[in-house]
Amino acid sequence: MPFIPHTDADVRDMLAAIGVTDIEDLFDEIPAALRAKGLDGVPPALSEMETLRLMRERAGQDRPMLNFIGAGAYEHHIPAAVWEIATRGEFYSAYTPYQAEASQGTLQLIYEYQTMMTGLTGMEVSNASLYDGASALAEAVLMAVRLNRRAKTRKVLVPASLNPAWRATTHNIVHNQGIELVDLPCDPASGRLDPAALSAYAETGAATALVVPQPNFYGVLEEVDALSDWAARHGVIMIAAVNPMTLALLKPPGEWGESGVDIVVGDGQPLGAPLSYGGPYYGFMCTRKQHVRQMPGRIVGRSVDADGKPGFVLTLQAREQHIRRSKATSNICTNQGLVVTASTIHMAILGPDGLARVAGASYANTHALAERAAEVGARRAFAGEYFHEVALRLPRKAAGVCEAMAADGIQAGYDLGRVDPALSDVMLVCATETKTADDIDRYIDSLKRALKG
């Protein structure tokens, strides 16, 4: 019986202690008519050996490719120490640290995480993480609605340059509460939010919040200072959606414009989570100290124990569902503890200089690739400054190019036609620090062939 330690003698003695003769007797309160007839669809047991062999075959079934796709998930080096430590049993198999005295490892780590995230974003407080970047944005929108009591309508402005999956997720989570996402167009030349689009919402109370991605989905850098100032001026809650890796070099949202933003969210994946076909990653959220009681999710605080010795506890639980039930800030209970554990170790090992080198190399590699691609006929689709992703306009459909290059073992990029038919000849490409000069050569060679084909 896999994972069940009971011997026959144990079972006999335990049943006797309970006063029944058979384990089945313990289910006698369940109406007979309801009893399961069997479990269709569950095959016979495999041993661990068989399971691992099966999983190895599955993991090896598809050809490994040289990956140049970003579009929301980014391939970065993760130090070997990171997951070796994160998967130590004491982190891996611990529960939420409700019993603070028995959970100082996890609690201190989260406190350190919160410190790192506030440092990276330039904000004052951070929660202990949310599910992922997309759902964190949804939570930020709900939080903005709670914060902005002045707004007459529940309109949240989102630029077309926002990751469309994030937009969809946010809509799906918030729309039942009567919140409307208003799409702001993107300037087709620069690939940035068109500032003219904002003027319709300049009246105070016309919009609850403004979401600004940096870099945006096309890899382009938004003019965040101006946008931030606009929001502050018009009583609009400013939400930044950022890639935290880029913050090693890019201005942190806490410093955008005159007074910084109100809420920062993003996906922590680039900071230590493997691609893993989309998850688990984690969403982070930082805000101003004055907003902390409207922030959803767990928060760790430093305190002292009965002896006056410092330590860490979950705090501000009165916001949460297990205390406030239907009046909670969110229904969320879980954070992405294990990924945050890995990510905190990742950030500690990389440090400020390491992360800046990763960001710098990603920036430089993508720029090098874009320049080389232009030489073979794939020019930038947008004129705006870009960071480590670039949209390339191709002389043919992106889908075909991706397919052709896949035959060379290269994931060429993300076909923007998948989200916008008008961009079906545009491919979003990302070359992080994991890519060597040889890799880029290989890419360009393959691209050249694909464009001819």
Added chain:
Amino acid sequence: MPFIPHTDADVRDMLAAIGVTDIEDLFDEIPAALRAKGLDGVPPALSEMETLRLMRERAGQDRPMLNFIGAGAYEHHIPAAVWEIATRGEFYSAYTPYQAEASQGTLQLIYEYQTMMTGLTGMEVSNASLYDGASALAEAVLMAVRLNRRAKTRKVLVPASLNPAWRATTHNIVHNQGIELVDLPCDPASGRLDPAALSAYAETGAATALVVPQPNFYGVLEEVDALSDWAARHGVIMIAAVNPMTLALLKPPGEWGESGVDIVVGDGQPLGAPLSYGGPYYGFMCTRKQHVRQMPGRIVGRSVDADGKPGFVLTLQAREQHIRRSKATSNICTNQGLVVTASTIHMAILGPDGLARVAGASYANTHALAERAAEVGARRAFAGEYFHEVALRLPRKAAGVCEAMAADGIQAGYDLGRVDPALSDVMLVCATETKTADDIDRYIDSLKRALKG
């Protein structure tokens, strides 16, 4: 500077404290003429990312094969928990447990290991491990010479059915001390030691020790009871060389014949060490309690501390080189701590029933394969009972068959022609519990083609 934590300020302050101005000053006692001009052959540094990418390429460079080779190293399932726990920093990066109070984890584990090995072998005491099975046999021979003061010459009898690499290793290690290995022929029909060969050494003192492998190199089971009794009768130290996995089903050396053997050695690899191209494995050694002071290697004992609380220490260190120097039982200091750690966890998880199932499945799979192979023209080379390895005589050179089957992605077996030209048409094949019925089908199909080819 990889793995060096010093900041410029640290270096400055530390040099000032020492009273020198430059790190180079610290090397001023080294004669200038000796100073290295540079390090030829060491390439520039790679990052961990680059190193892992290189190593992944190397590890993936050769086609993975379905492996049917044994011949001293055996493919078995290792529970995932085993190496996850063994590589925890506290085991992985600890030193030899000389400071007992700070090393109870490793010490208790070794005590448990010693208990398991004595249980498996049916002996009274075990050391904490030696390098590998082959060198453990060499140490056993040296120990036998120390034990057997009656012997007139330093002659140790070794059957031709002993693993030739073990024979060679033993010779290479012991011959400088005037010890002679005497080869006893193998009965070509049965594949077992020819008992007639012993008669020449029946006179007391004619031989120091007799080595008996079980199963022997050809996979054949020796008549260990008779051999053991012969040795006891003639004052010859009896050394058993066994595969510990098989002891789940085979009679343990402590119970061979009337009184068991004197020394048991073997390679622990089948108990939790991956194949890893030959190492690290570990050698084990067990003996009678009365011989313990002549046993080489570390030994852990249970004791009590100043409060009377039980715990574990390295003991009988007076035998060892760091105390007795030129009079030590061996020059060995290290045991194979980390592999023993893994192996102990491995044995604990498998337990008696698990190990018996592994042994049973290996036995049954090899027998099934041998029977199927006979149908396609590869018959057993030896008539003796075999366990989980079998020597198949082929209608053509084994080398060619191996090569042909390699093209099908199968490592068909070990070509015995590599060690005995007379056996160049014999292939030693092993099918452990890792092999499924499908794998064996695939093997037989490929063999059939290879034999036709």
Added chain:
Amino acid sequence: MLIFEHARPGRRAPAQAPLQTADTAALPERFRRRSATGLPEVSELQAVRHYTRLSQKNFSIDTHFYPLGSCTMKYNPRGSNAAAMLDGFLSLHPHTPDAHAQGMLACLYELQEMLKGVTGMRGVSLTPMAGAQGEFAGVAMIRAYHEARGDHARTEILVPDAAHGTNPATATMCGYGVREIPTDSEGDVDMEALRAAVDPQTAGIMLTNPSTLGVFERRIHEIAAIVHEAGGLLYYDGANLNAILGKVRPGDMGFDVIHMNLHKTFSTPHGGGGPGAGAVGVGERLLPFMPVPVVARESGQYRLLTEADMPQSIGRLSAFMGNVGVLLRAYAYMRMLGHEGMQRVAEYATLNANYLAVRLRDAGFSLAYPQRRATHEFVVTLKREAKETGVTAMDYAKRLLDYGYHAPTTYFPLLVPECLLIEPTETEAREDLDGFVESMATIRRESMSEADMVKGAPYRLPNRRFDEVRAARELDLRWQPSS
């Protein structure tokens, strides 16, 4: 010591980043960061040592018995972890075209099928990233269903008062009002109150069965009939699925939608607070509304269904597929358990819970529902002990830590005073249950002779008891160089 206190300006772990600094001079000034990131500057060894030592301060399943009610803290097989951490899975980009992700999709598809089998539901979507998101998906589907039928009058979700806090919170997030249904003295839903509450505004009811009181709701069929007749749907909170796995299937009980906490019943790691996975299963009526992506199998090939394939879907709830690494661990676990193993989970979880309940009762403790069978968990009330000695459930919880046991869940469910909710799970050995009973009895004795000592517990951990009220009042949420 905090990691920041090991830092020194200029200290680095150079092997872990590109060895050369890239040229980023072209990045315009206005986008550039000027301030420090505040990340610690430590060596690789310092980081490894710091976090290794930190980890040792945690209780965990791998180190301690962890009878935390409602959390199903059972053994997380290391084989599941190894399977999910295979390079081929970890390096797969989520935008990989389906044709190049067939190995991964095969695992996910089979996981969907197995979950359908064990729940008796018609469809499964794996994408919700935690139980609470699964709940959200479930209630959002209920809402979408009513709206698709033009039934806009339903504004209310019924929730028993014993429910997890996520249930009412979820209803709120989906724009519903919440009406609480009381519990009767035997721990079942109060049927009279239910009948009175059901009306044309009822969108549905959220139920856990067995309930959070550790008892099986016997009249579930009747409840289903009442709610269904009124046009409402039944939502099954799968938090307690471990109790009935292989014994009863939510689909057979009449539920229309269910979420499953894969990190409970299917033993993926809790990870110090996540990631979880909250797959949802639906009956016929809700099939079109499942959140995307869902994995489909078409002529031997797997592909992801998106909004385009399922126009009535409540849509995606995350950027990609959800917590795939968690799903793979659940898949490996289910394959290792197999058909027979899956049936034994509830049997031995229930055996352990009933044994532990009886032993505690025999040791003098009061069960909240002594006349009922325990399911996989049960409630002890220390009301009497608290009155007699002043030692509360929280004090017991803290003192248990001293004895090497993680505390049970305290003060939940809310309607039982001074309660401990205890769930031993099927993977604990009998002698560990006995040891727990012994420690509880010891604390009871201690309470009589030295109550103050017990109230001061714990003593044997890195910290004594924390003042959590003060923590919330004097907020210190990040380290600052001056602090």
Added chain:
Amino acid sequence: MLIFEHARPGRRAPAQAPLQTADTAALPERFRRRSATGLPEVSELQAVRHYTRLSQKNFSIDTHFYPLGSCTMKYNPRGSNAAAMLDGFLSLHPHTPDAHAQGMLACLYELQEMLKGVTGMRGVSLTPMAGAQGEFAGVAMIRAYHEARGDHARTEILVPDAAHGTNPATATMCGYGVREIPTDSEGDVDMEALRAAVDPQTAGIMLTNPSTLGVFERRIHEIAAIVHEAGGLLYYDGANLNAILGKVRPGDMGFDVIHMNLHKTFSTPHGGGGPGAGAVGVGERLLPFMPVPVVARESGQYRLLTEADMPQSIGRLSAFMGNVGVLLRAYAYMRMLGHEGMQRVAEYATLNANYLAVRLRDAGFSLAYPQRRATHEFVVTLKREAKETGVTAMDYAKRLLDYGYHAPTTYFPLLVPECLLIEPTETEAREDLDGFVESMATIRRESMSEADMVKGAPYRLPNRRFDEVRAARELDLRWQPSS
């Protein structure tokens, strides 16, 4: 509690073995086991929990500063471990034909080449499985060399009295007699004594440079000349190679043969006592005698050289290639260090040792060789302290454990009374050295006021001090059900 005490008859971890019992009825009775194996019958969770908790009782580099002289306890990069644990390496059978093991052989070949580069030797064999086996290989080669020349008169190996115990033990294993050479007051070899000892019986001399006294033997060239002139060869014990990496090469000092402890200088894990790796390097004269297998590169392909290729080889010293997994870790480490990093190892190891020595001296401790530079390690003598307070080097060692520092090596080298041999390594940060000094000073103060307390240390560990004499007298070497 021992793992055996968690066992119950019939308890199992069924996922870890074949699910079906195979038919072994054909195995004849006389070969069959009748007795129990005595392996523990535990569940997988019990084993995981037991060994996880056991591990926490260890000091280790990953948790503590570990200034153990002569052991080079520096950070073992986790990247090296990840590289060596790649499936493609772990699953490679040692009898795989060379043509199918090219990736592995490439790593090993390049490791040989790099080791040649850093030592200045002409050839390297990776096969010895530990330092002591490397020593054996080295002395066996010296013997083979003399014998190949028909020079059978040489029966003696010279060994300085400060040497590691392995040196004389190795000489004995190779059939040589041992003659000890005394050390002069500055820690160098006594040249007069050396000259007097060298004669036609001299097969060679075994030297560590820097010596175990933590000083560099300045007259090494002169020593080489004396021994070489007498027809003997020079053996370099590489235990202290970390001190001179990139600064001096044994080959340039005149050594004929050297072993390297890859688990020291090249930072493969010590693993609680192994596995190590003791690669040997040789000069021109000993090239033909190297132990096999050695990896060769021929027209772009790698292959293993065996006895057939090297008929004068001292042969193989293990069944296969040696501790390959250790070699891969050393290879990964060397690639990460690279050319420049390799040079910095000795620099920072030496900086740390000299800094720590000076700080301890300033705190009032006596250095054994105060007039000398420390190398990567140094010797403190507590003779005065022991005389004044009765607190010995062993007491300091045990009390340091209470302060969270692993003890330095005690009572070695043998010729310095009450000594601690201290090696901080290059991977420790300055503030950790400072913390160590502070604790030493604290113990010194404690020794004056409460010597008995110090002599009773440790207090803060799972166990108090053990009686090792009793352990050796009343042998308890395995658990027995009755015990």
